[in-house]
Amino acid sequence: QVQLVESGGGVVQPGGSLRLSCAASGFTFSTYGMHWVRQAPGKGLDWVAFIRHDGSDQYYADSVKGRFTISRDNSMNTLYLQVSSLKAEDTAVYYCAKSERGACSGGRCYGDVFAVWGQGTMVTVSS
Amino acid sequence: DIQMTQSPSSLSASVGDRVTITCRTSQSISTYVNWYQQKPGKAPKVLIYGVSSLQRGVPSRFSGSGSGTDFTLTITSLQPEDFATYYCQQSDSTPWTFGQGTKVETK
Numbered sequence: 001q002v003q004l005v006e007s008g009g010g011v012v013q014p015g016g017s018l019r020l021s022c023a024a025s026g027f028t029f030s031t032y033g034m035h036w037v038r039q040a041p042g043k044g045l046d047w048v049a050f051i052r053h054d055g056s057d058q059y060y061a062d063s064v065k066g067r068f069t070i071s072r073d074n075s076m077n078t079l080y081l082q083v084s085s086l087k088a089e090d091t092a093v094y095y096c097a098k099s100e101r102g103a104c105s106g107g108r109c110y111g112d113v114f115a116v117w118g119q120g121t122m123v124t125v126s127s
Numbered sequence: 128d129i130q131m132t133q134s135p136s137s138l139s140a141s142v143g144d145r146v147t148i149t150c151r152t153s154q155s156i157s158t159y160v161n162w163y164q165q166k167p168g169k170a171p172k173v174l175i176y177g178v179s180s181l182q183r184g185v186p187s188r189f190s191g192s193g194s195g196t197d198f199t200l201t202i203t204s205l206q207p208e209d210f211a212t213y214y215c216q217q218s219d220s221t222p223w224t225f226g227q228g229t230k231v232e233t234k
Contacts (some may be wrong), residue, residue: 023190035223045163045171045214059221095170101177102218112160112218117170123228 002026002116004096005067008023016086022079022118030054030074033099036081037116038092038123052104059109064090066105069097086125093120099107129153129206129217133226139234146202148229150215155195162191162200165228174213175200201216205231 008020020033036048045082049070050059058070069078069082102112130153139144150160158178163171173182175191178198188203202209210233215226 015174044228045165045216045225046224050223052220061222108220110218111159111177113173113182114163114171114178114216115173115182117172119170 001099004098004116004118004119006049006096006121009094009123011124011126012086013127014087014125015080017084018086018120018123020081020083020094020123022081024077024098025100026080029072029077032113033102033104033109034070034072034079035097035099036068036070036079036089036099037095037117039095039115039120040089040092046092047072050099050109051079052109057104057107057109058075083123091123091125093122095120097110129156129224130172131215131219131224131226133213133215133218133229134173135229136227137230137232139232140205142205142207146205146209146231146232148197148200148213148215149227150193152196152198152217156217156219158194159200159217160191160193161216161218162173162189163214163216164209164211165206165214171209171231181210 003025005023009041051070067085071080097114099112100115132151164174165171179191210232212228
């Protein structure tokens with residue numbers, strides 16, 4: 001069955017870095033775009049980043065642009081999120097999600113649904 | 128950015144009740160509105176995509192409707208397993224955005 005498993009979270013000091021991973025199985029990973037979404041404790045869902053199926057384009061929320069980098073290794077069926085220059089407000093559960101039913105054209109991606117989610121990995125930024 | 132405003136933020140209901148949650152967008156969008164359910168400590172799960180299409184495996188008591196700037200999720204007969212938080216989300220344009228959530232609690 002389709003499965004996404006995140007790892008790499010932990011406690012990090014402000015200004016620190018982590019690399020989050022999302023291992024995919026049960027589907028042809030290289031043909032699907034992938035998202036990262038986060039959820040601060042007791043708060044709602046906050047989209048973070050998206051990468052196209054072949055890694056050719058990446059999109060970021062303004063709040064993380066320049067600090068976070070999304071990437072993927074299709075040979076390893078793994079999605080990554082490098083998080084750097086961390087702030088207290090980055091404390092959250094980070095989920096990866098499989099994008100389905102969408103399309104990208106002319107630099108715009110639209111129409112998709114976050115069809116499958118991992119269980120999440122917690123990142124705590126604290127001194 | 129397209130803002131998604133859900134109402135109410137929370138509601139109390141009983142098993143068997145009809146529940147309606149509304150999502151208003153800050154600008155008119157097409158059919159790219161999705162709805163998710165999240166239970167405490169769990170990842171979200173998609174219920175409805177493209178305004179009104181039921182995700183495979185989701186019970187038919189869930190339905191979605193709307194157009195323009197106003198969208199609705201309806202649960203026709205609330206079941207015990209439906210007490211959860213519900214989020215709308217738009218994929219009409221980047222950045223992808225979510226509503227703030229509606230918590231459905233036991234009356």
